[in-house]
Amino acid sequence: MSAIVDVILGIVTSIGGFIEVGSISTSAQAGAEYGFQLLWAIALATLMLAVMIEMSGRLAAVSRRSIDAAVRERFGISFQWVPLAAELGIDTLLFTAEIGGAAIAIKLVTGIGFLWWILPIGIVVWLVLAMAGFSIIEYGFGLLGLVTLCFVYAAWRLQPSTHDLARSLVPSLPAHDPVRYAFMCVSIVGATISPYLLNFYASGSLEEKLAEKELWVNRTTAYLGMCFGGIVSMGVLVTSAMVLGPRHITVDSYDQAALMLVPVFHRWAIGLFAASLGIGCLGAAVEIALNAGYAFSQAFGWPWGANKPRTDATRFSAAFTLVTIAGVIIGLIGFDPLRLTMISLALTVVIMPIVVLPFLALMNDSRYVKSHTSGPVGNAFLAALTVLGALLAIVVVPLEIFGG
Amino acid sequence: MQRRTPPAVLAAVLITAGLTACSSADKQLQDAQKKIDGLKATTHAIAEAWRNGDVSATYAGTAFQQTLQLLDKERASLNAAPKLLLDPRGASLSRDAEQLSRALAALIDDARNHDAASAQQHLTQVPAGDSP
Numbered sequence: 001m002s003a004i005v006d007v008i009l010g011i012v013t014s015i016g017g018f019i020e021v022g023s024i025s026t027s028a029q030a031g032a033e034y035g036f037q038l039l040w041a042i043a044l045a046t047l048m049l050a051v052m053i054e055m056s057g058r059l060a061a062v063s064r065r066s067i068d069a070a071v072r073e074r075f076g077i078s079f080q081w082v083p084l085a086a087e088l089g090i091d092t093l094l095f096t097a098e099i100g101g102a103a104i105a106i107k108l109v110t111g112i113g114f115l116w117w118i119l120p121i122g123i124v125v126w127l128v129l130a131m132a133g134f135s136i137i138e139y140g141f142g143l144l145g146l147v148t149l150c151f152v153y154a155a156w157r158l159q160p161s162t163h164d165l166a167r168s169l170v171p172s173l174p175a176h177d178p179v180r181y182a183f184m185c186v187s188i189v190g191a192t193i194s195p196y197l198l199n200f201y202a203s204g205s206l207e208e209k210l211a212e213k214e215l216w217v218n219r220t221t222a223y224l225g226m227c228f229g230g231i232v233s234m235g236v237l238v239t240s241a242m243v244l245g246p247r248h249i250t251v252d253s254y255d256q257a258a259l260m261l262v263p264v265f266h267r268w269a270i271g272l273f274a275a276s277l278g279i280g281c282l283g284a285a286v287e288i289a290l291n292a293g294y295a296f297s298q299a300f301g302w303p304w305g306a307n308k309p310r311t312d313a314t315r316f317s318a319a320f321t322l323v324t325i326a327g328v329i330i331g332l333i334g335f336d337p338l339r340l341t342m343i344s345l346a347l348t349v350v351i352m353p354i355v356v357l358p359f360l361a362l363m364n365d366s367r368y369v370k371s372h373t374s375g376p377v378g379n380a381f382l383a384a385l386t387v388l389g390a391l392l393a394i395v396v397v398p399l400e401i402f403g404g
Numbered sequence: 405m406q407r408r409t410p411p412a413v414l415a416a417v418l419i420t421a422g423l424t425a426c427s428s429a430d431k432q433l434q435d436a437q438k439k440i441d442g443l444k445a446t447t448h449a450i451a452e453a454w455r456n457g458d459v460s461a462t463y464a465g466t467a468f469q470q471t472l473q474l475l476d477k478e479r480a481s482l483n484a485a486p487k488l489l490l491d492p493r494g495a496s497l498s499r500d501a502e503q504l505s506r507a508l509a510a511l512i513d514d515a516r517n518h519d520a521a522s523a524q525q526h527l528t529q530v531p532a533g534d535s536p
Binding site: 249 | 438441445446448456457462
């Protein structure tokens with residue numbers, strides 16, 4: 001009975017926790033510029049994420065190690081530096097983008113410039129990290145994040161053609177701006193599969209003491225939770241495509257993106273958009289900073305855990321504090337949050353092979369996963385897509401930034 | 405011994421470079437047109453939502469402000485390329501952007517004063533976009 005409750009809670013919180021600054025911005029931009037045409041990218045990225053999340057939970061349950069701890073043990077600290085530095089660099093940028101997104105959400109409602117909210121949000125994130133246990137962090141934000149289902153409701157109310165939706169699940173070439181289209185694909189993949197999610201999920205499984213006999217709980221939660229979560233991202237894209245696309249409104253700011261909910265929710269629209277953006281970003285910011293604490297501590301063998309008194313894990317606390325401070329300082333410089341988000345997401349895809357390929361090697365090592373190794377087809381599929389995505393990102397990111 | 409480039413090759417290179425430059429300028433103008441039309445549409449959408457009572461004057465004000473900032477960026481990149489301004493399409497686009505800029509400034513003021521009726525008047529200065 002308890003396992004079933006765990007599964008339901010896991011799925012529900014996965015749905016609520018799926019949306020954050022990256023998925024809202026990429027889906028809104030993709031929908032406004034290319035209609036439903038990029039739905040396939042969300043579907044593919046969600047499938048990849050579900051597979052990887054299931055694998056990271058399996059690794060944790062069977063080996064009793066997180067990804068970063070296992071990589072360090074298997075490949076040595078001199079190798080570990082590379083993925084660790086790449087992951088922490090991107091995590092800091094993403095953290096900045098998330099607190100920027102949360103600040104914009106408050107700006108949408110209050111009208112007070114977003115820079116004023118960066119520091120207070122940083123303090124709130126740090127207080128949550130310093131005081132809350134893992135369950136409160138995961139389930140609290142996950143349940144509050146169910147407000148993002150408003151995008152799915154809006155998409156349903158707008159009555160898109162099911163034929164067009166189904167056709168968009170098959171990849172197709174764009175009628176205009178192919179470089180931009182490729183950049184959007186890369187950004188969607190980056191928004192969906194953030195490397196921090198893998199280690200965060202594995203560490204969370206250890207915090208919650210997931211046992212080897214509960215692998216079915218992990219599998220069900222990962223696949224159903226992520227797939228339903230992907231539907232929320234699709235809801236954003238479809239709503240944007242049906243509301244902003246026909247009016248030729250391209251999404252260059254969150255103020256423009258917020259307009260997508262107006263035809264369905266009228267006077268509640270901006271509040272719902274702001275709540276979705278704010279809760280999603282705040283939840284993601286907490287998870288990213290917490291994962292920085294996990295990653296540092298696991299790589300260097302320090303005590304860690306959100307369920308531990310912080311005085312028993314001081315270096316773990318120092319690590320998440322450091323990332324929070326770094327993110328706040330970068331945020332206060334005043335970068336355009338939307339642009340920072342898009343660049344961070346594209347860079348995420350560039351570094352993905354550095355994080356994912358060692359992880360795939362672990363998933364084939366019976367010393368870690370015993371008889372639960374991954375199949376060669378799945379591994380080849382993930383490795384090929386990861387490398388292909390990185391190569392595509394290396395080509396399109398400079399073109400997009402410096403002009404194609 | 406140095407080999408001389410045949411004149412035909414040189415001509416082909418120059419023509420290709422010229423065509424590339426033209427198509428690049430065309431693309432820049434198209435992109436600028438698309439962006440400015442998108443900002444006009446945004447301005448209309450915000451004003452319409454405000455008039456219908458779907459969004460507050462506070463939101464309308466900050467959204468107009470944000471639109472003006474995006475427009476300023478677009479105008480700056482247009483003005484940074486004098487060659488584009490020499491093109492009649494570029495010159496017309498620049499005038500269009502300036503007109504939109506003035507209308508947005510007035511709309512920001514209207515939102516600050518919670519004057520939706522005046523905003524309606526100022527909105528008439530923002531023609532619909534030309535993008536397909």
